[in-house]
Amino acid sequence: MPKNVFAGQHALEQLGAILTADIKKAVIFTDKGVLSAGLTGIPEQILADKGIEYSIISEIPAEPSYLQAQEIVDRFKHEHADFIIAVGGGSVMDVAKLASILATDAYTVKDLLDNPLLAQKQVPSLMIPTTAGTGSEATPNSIVAVPEQELKVGIVNPAMIADYVILDGRLIKKLPKHIAAATGVDALCHAIECFTSAKANPFSDTFALEGLDLIMNNVIEACTNPEALEAKNKMLLGSFYAGVAITSSGTTAVHALSYPLGGKYHIPHGVSNAILLTPVMRFNEPAIQEHLARAYDRVVKDGNRELSAAEKSRFIISELERIVAVLEIPTSLKTFNVPESDLEGLVEAGMQVTRLLVNNMREVTPDDARKIYMEVL
Ligand SMILES: NC(=O)c1ccc[n+]([C@@H]2O[C@H](COP(=O)([O-])OP(=O)(O)OC[C@H]3O[C@@H](n4cnc5c(N)ncnc54)[C@H](O)[C@@H]3O)[C@@H](O)[C@H]2O)c1
Ligand SMILES: [Zn+2]
Known part of the structure; x- marks a missing residue:
């Protein structure tokens, strides 16, 4: 289970307490729908107030294939970030969880399809679900499509369990x-x-x-x-x-x-x-x-x-x-x-x-x- 869970009214503001002084750069994982709904606004403001550098990866497609997930993971590697913030539904959280254990070039998403336990946690992660939902913020699972088999496959690795979770009803208000x-x-x-x-x-x-x-x-x-x-x-x-x-x-x-x-x-x-x-x-x-x-x-x-x-x-x-x-x-x-x-x-x-x-x-x-x-x- 994730060890730190904040829930209820104004839970999102707890992000300030989560972001400790040793965090130098964060990456916000999200998608176009969530971004245009303005849901990264409060996290961005809190990051800026704390003076933490951040970038946003918003190209995550809904229900991604393992190759699409790999593309996002590769982009993330170039950011050299030391904290992951996922703001989105299951699609976004699942890719962010993969990135948290694939930040070096040691393994690929495809490797994990064959042997899910290969990789270990490299970058701490915070999950902020905007759907309610997949429960991905609680699980060690990441689901990717495998088009050549016309199937969706669950990669299960306990290292993907989020370090922090924030559950705030305001994020699903305009869903x-x-x-x-x-x-x-x-x-x-x-x-x-x-x-x-x-x-x-x-x-x-x-x-x-x-x-x-x-x-x-x-x-x-x-x-x-x-x-x-x-x-x-x-x-x-x-x-x-x-x-x-x-x-x-x-x-x-x-x-x-x-x-x-x-x-x-x-x-x-x-x-x-x-x-x-x-x-x-x-x-x-x-x-x-x-x-x-x-x-x-x-x-x-x-x-x-x-x-x-x-x-x-x-x-x-x-x-x-x-x-x-x-x-x-x-x-x-x-x-x-x-x-x-x-x-x-x-x-x-x-x-x-x-x-x-x-x-x-x-x-x-x-x-x-x-x-x-x-x-x-
Ligand atoms: N890891 C797990 O334990 C687990 C469990 C169940 C499902 N899943 C996977 O999660 C994926 C589905 O996730 P999902 O159902 O949360 O949907 P999703 O993440 O695919 O999002 C669906 C659409 O809703 C939009 N959206 C999300 N939140 C919004 C908001 N608050 N306001 C406006 N638009 C919003 C997104 O932009 C997207 O277009 C699937 O790939 C599924 O297999 C994972
Ligand atoms: Zn489900």
């Missing part, structure tokens, strides 16, 4: 609704998948359940009401907690079957998860009913404690479906022109994501994957 919705449901998937994962344990449950509670009870308000700062702060905390849960548990078949949709059709990560969330939860239900009943008892504040586990679990799944519908996230691959003739390719690619499929409480056979994809095609 466009469709991005807020998709990233919010990504966080929701992290929480519910980690809680129902075969790798779940008392530590991950603590974070997954609290994250689920915060997210399910705030995601709609946070995404639809620009003034709902409290709901936005709770979403940032919930998505961070869900990220912590990932580090000790792991996501399951929603994320596993979602990877080919990102890799091949470039469907945004949160959207492809949202499309698969309800079908996979329905498929998993026989194996996770008790878990979902526990989630009901925690999340549904005015719930009926006398309901059976089956009834509670059905309610939670219907709530997940309702959240995706209210937030107007597409639920069919038809929206993205995925032809039915691609079904077998999807099944084959999805079944390759064994890293996550092994976490699923109900075994997923190729036939099961086929049925799930057919539901959303």
Whole structure:
């Protein structure tokens, strides 16, 4: 876990305390959307006030490939910086995390695809998420696309864990609704998948359940009401907690079957998860009913404690479906022109994501994957 986390109202101003006198040069990692939303303004001001030299790398594309990530890492090397500040969503944070361990010429991003543990931390990093979110600020993961395999691959190395995190609701205030919705449901998937994962344990449950509670009870308000700062702060905390849960548990078949949709059709990560969330939860239900009943008892504040586990679990799944519908996230691959003739390719690619499929409480056979994809095609 990151050791220093600042959250809540005016958390961003804590940057002044993080920037110690030994820091000579910082690089702000961001992207065009975040930059034009003005979200690097306060960090830049604090850097200037402290007299710390800085530069900005803002060319990070959304959902970068490993080669695009390498280009940014190479640019970063020329800056000779001793501190990294990432201001952005998962795409920005994932590249910044790679840069924090690839600041010398010893290894490339491609090397890490083959052997993720090769590199060690070289430059301390601060993550300031502007989506809520991927939870990347909490995890040792960096996700890059591998176009030649039409897949997205997670590089996992504990050295990439951020040294500092700032969670400030003001940064997601102007997040466009469709991005807020998709990233919010990504966080929701992290929480519910980690809680129902075969790798779940008392530590991950603590974070997954609290994250689920915060997210399910705030995601709609946070995404639809620009003034709902409290709901936005709770979403940032919930998505961070869900990220912590990932580090000790792991996501399951929603994320596993979602990877080919990102890799091949470039469907945004949160959207492809949202499309698969309800079908996979329905498929998993026989194996996770008790878990979902526990989630009901925690999340549904005015719930009926006398309901059976089956009834509670059905309610939670219907709530997940309702959240995706209210937030107007597409639920069919038809929206993205995925032809039915691609079904077998999807099944084959999805079944390759064994890293996550092994976490699923109900075994997923190729036939099961086929049925799930057919539901959303
Ligand atoms: N490392 C991890 O643990 C982890 C976990 C889940 C997902 N991911 C990865 O993260 C990436 C997706 O990240 P994401 O969903 O946060 O989106 P993103 O970083 O790709 O951003 C999406 C778009 O939103 C814009 N944007 C972001 N914040 C904004 C703001 N506050 N105001 C206005 N515009 C804003 C960006 O400019 C960009 O155009 C994927 O590559 C995914 O695979 C990583
Ligand atoms: Zn995710």
